[in-house]
Amino acid sequence: MSQKDIPVAKAKGRPMLTWVGKKPLARVTAFPAQHIETVPAPAGDVPLAAVDWSDWPRDVPQGGLLYHGDNKEVLAHLLANGFRGKVKLIYIDPPFDSGADYVRKVQLRGPKGGTKVEGEDYTLGEQVQYSDIWANDNYLQFMYERLLIAKELLADGGLFVLHCDPARGHYLKCVMDEVFGSEAFVNQVVWKRSDAHSDVGQGAKHFGTVHDMIFFYAQGGAYTWNTQFTPLPTSTVEQWYRNVEEGTERRYNKADVTGPGGAVKGNPVYEWKGITRAWRYSKERMAELDKQGLLVYTASGMPYQKRYLDESKGVPLQDWWDDIQMVRGIQRRGESHYPTEKPGELLARVIKVATNPGDLVLDCFIGSGTTAAVAQKLGRRWIGCDINKGAIQTTAKRLQGVIAEQQKSALTGRQGDLMADENAPLLPCQLAFTTWRVNDYDLQIQHNEAVELACEHLGITRRHTDPFFGGIRGQMLVKIVPFNHPLTPLDLEALRTELKTRPEEERDILVVSLGIEHAARDWLTHYNQNRPINKIHLVELRSDRKSGGFIKHEPLSAQIDIRREGEKLIVEITDVVSPSILQRLNKEGGVFRAEIADWRAVVDCVLIDTDHDGAVFKVALADVPERKQDFVSGRYDLPASQPGATVAVKIIDMLGEEFVSTAVFGAEVQP
Ligand SMILES: C[S@@+](CC[C@H](N)C(=O)[O-])C[C@H]1O[C@@H](n2cnc3c(N)ncnc32)[C@H](O)[C@@H]1O
Structure with missing residues (x-):
């Protein structure tokens, strides 16, 4: 497919914030996407949710979609390829224009101390994940363009959710009012990330910034909204659920059974056990409640209905969220070493409110993949995108973990960490995903x-x-x-x-x-x-x-033996050298020379495609150790491929650089 010019609708309304270089976006160029990798469903029978894929573009494989590229181009590509008006929820968490360079700490693999880097036990390298130093005007134009295209992808009845901090939130709200129309505004949620921020050291002349803002905008009036509930506060429990049922010890409160507004509002008037009132329920219903022991009476004989604490859904969620903690590095699960990873609980909340199982969720600033991972867990379809290769690899790896967990849960009958409601276990929509690249702008060097x-x-x-x-x-x-x-x-x-x-x-x-x-x-x-x-x-x-001409890069290299032994395919890696990692370690080590005793320390993961078609990498085996202290195995026994098939082995190092080796699988059987 060649590139296309795609029309983009005008912004809807007012107020209109202005900035230097503001220009509407009437058209965008859509580039074709290059298919990079297919991560197929793991083997084994895993039940899938009955999803209606009839709205899915015919030329796009069914499953998760992960795009590497600038989201302006990726969104334009999606618009041009059948996703206009198909996305139920767009959640974005764009760079905050904070003036900071975000860095991802890259550790070598292996047990602490096991990898010898002279002068340091365990030297760290740093990889710049993305740089968000923009002038305000550039930043606003950047966001304006992305919002205009994203809106076109949103389904009627869909929600657009933008996560940001107070530094830019007020500008972005104006931009969203203009793009979606101010009547589309639904909520501004304040998420209290933590109790205190270290930005208020001695002498600071401002309050600690502990909250982010999350804006909700709706496309059309009839948008999906599944009210979520939070547990009742202890004070409410103590004040309202004071009564304890004898025998069962269940706590309950006493609810009024008189009809609100009295007889004029049409509530039935009759005598109940000597008291005549306009009641909330018909006489038959009262009798039924009484028979079930759900009515209690005061000394004067006034009936009240028992409302049990254990049957209460809790409090409908308000716009103040202080019950979800930010991701704090290594203590948390799902940790990706990604500097701005958002908590899964937060995304689960947004996704549950705005979508139903099977709906399509898009995040075009995917980072460590939280949105896609949670959407996958909650039985939603998803599309992710990031400009950073490290982010794409982190996301892909994380999704493989989630899918493996879903498979394990299906096989063992346990729910695992699927964040589903206890009573409504959710089946996945898909167990495969594909990765793509749009208009490659891969820098090769950091x-x-x-x-x-x-x-x-x-x-x-x-x-x-x-x-x-x-x-x-x-x-x-x-x-x-x-x-x-x-x-x-x-x-x-x-x-x-x-x-x-x-x-x-x-x-x-x-x-x-x-x-x-x-x-x-x-x-x-x-x-x-x-x-x-x-x-x-x-x-x-x-x-x-x-x-x-100076842009030279010494690439990752490896020694790999790919051979056949009887009915088996053996892949054995004997050495991997990453000049970039060595260079980094040397730079940080000063006078000390870095020495990496075990080549596996520099390897993040190994992927094998046993029938490589030369274009798309289909992962038949993924060796992605979950914990940083574990090494990849380095030797793999797989069922033999068909004679003549190409076997491809991909090694990704701790800086996200790739090395791919291929071999044609011979027909001869070695003893
Ligand atoms: C704040 S992080 C998102 C973190 C994410 N919510 C998570 O939980 O991990 C923002 C991401 O946007 C990506 N990004 C910045 N500019 C982009 C662009 N033009 N296109 C696509 N991604 C971009 C960055 O690489 C970064 O990964």
Whole structure:
């Protein structure tokens, strides 16, 4: 399929927040997706929920969908490929524009102390997961575009849920009012993440920030809303359920049985055991309640209905959530070392409110995969997307774990950690998923390293004192555009705005980027015409042979033996070398040289496709040790493939880098 131009509807309403470079999005380009991997359902009979897949696009495999790419392009791809109006819930937790570089701690595998890195027991490497340093205007335009496309994917009766913090929440609410219409607003939930925040050390002049905001917007009036309940507070129990039933010890409260509003509201009037009133129930129903022992009488003979505590659903959920703790690293299950992982309980709540089993849930900032993992557990269909390869791999691995757990539960008849309501065990909709890549913008090298290398190579002196221009080269000020996206007209517009605030500045500007959008080239040509000062020069590293030639990367390598023994296929890995990990460890170790005693320490997981078609990796065996202290096995015995089949082995290291080796499986049988 070639790329297509897809129309996007205009924003609905008011108020309209404005920002530098605001522009509506009338059309987007939809790129085809490249199928990367199929993770098939595990073997064994696992009952599935009866889901109506008739709304599913015919060309898309049924099952979970995980996309690697910029969500603007992924959402456009989904719009162009049959998902317009099909998604029941969109939950997003976008980067907060917090000015911080989020890092994922990468540990080597193995028992603590078992992996010898000289000078350090267990050296950590850091991988930048994503960088969210954006100027406000860029950030708002970024969000505006994504919201406009996401809205098109939302079903009539669907909910859009945005998770953010107070730094941007007020702006984003205005943007959502404009995109969805202010009448679409349903709730602003305050999620109290923790009791105290360390941002209020001594001398701080602000309150500790302990809450996030979660906005709910509905598409159309008749949206799905399954009220959730929280347990009654102890004070309510003590105050309202004071009575204890003799014999059963059940606590109950006494509910009024007179008819609200009296006879004028149509409540039946009759005499009950000497008292005449307008009652809530008919005389027959009262008699039935009495017979069941559900009426109690005061000394004066007034009847009340028993309402048992153990039958109470609790309190309907309010917009103040202080009963879910944030994910705190290693103590918690589902821990992914992902810096901004949200608790599964939070997502379970959102998904249960907004969808029914079988509905489709989308998260295009999937991070560690919480939304997809919980949707899978709750018998919903799901689509996830992230720009970061580490996030995609983390999510894929997590989903494999959830599916394996569902299979185990089905086989043992136990529910496991499925978060289902006790009385209504949920069956999965699917046990397979596929991964895709849209408009590959995979950098191969990590962002920070790339910036450092670029500066070194281009002779740029870094200047950390200037918040906008990151360096100088000769007579020129240097602007390094974050390498996670190509240079866009918006980046250039921000540069022009910055220059306006510096009327004395006469120097030319050097912009360094990794890639450039076509429109940005036109913008530059136009801008530079007849300009005596502040000319903008560009070094675009991807296509600039002279300046970009330094982008070299020593890839992951491995020694693998793939052979046949009788009826078995044997895959044996004997060595894996990751120059990037060694380089990182050496950098951190200073004068010490890193030495990795066991190659398995650098390997995160091993995947094997026993019948590789050359295009899509179908996982027949996944060795993904659950705990960080465990190693992959390194030797695998599988049933023999058909003669002539290609066996592919994929090794992913602790920085998310991949190595793939293939071998054609011979017909000869070795003794
Ligand atoms: C706050 S995290 C989401 C965390 C997630 N809710 C969880 O529980 O793990 C935001 C994610 O958005 C991703 N992201 C940022 N910009 C993106 C873009 N343009 N397209 C797709 N993903 C993006 C980042 O890589 C990051 O993983």
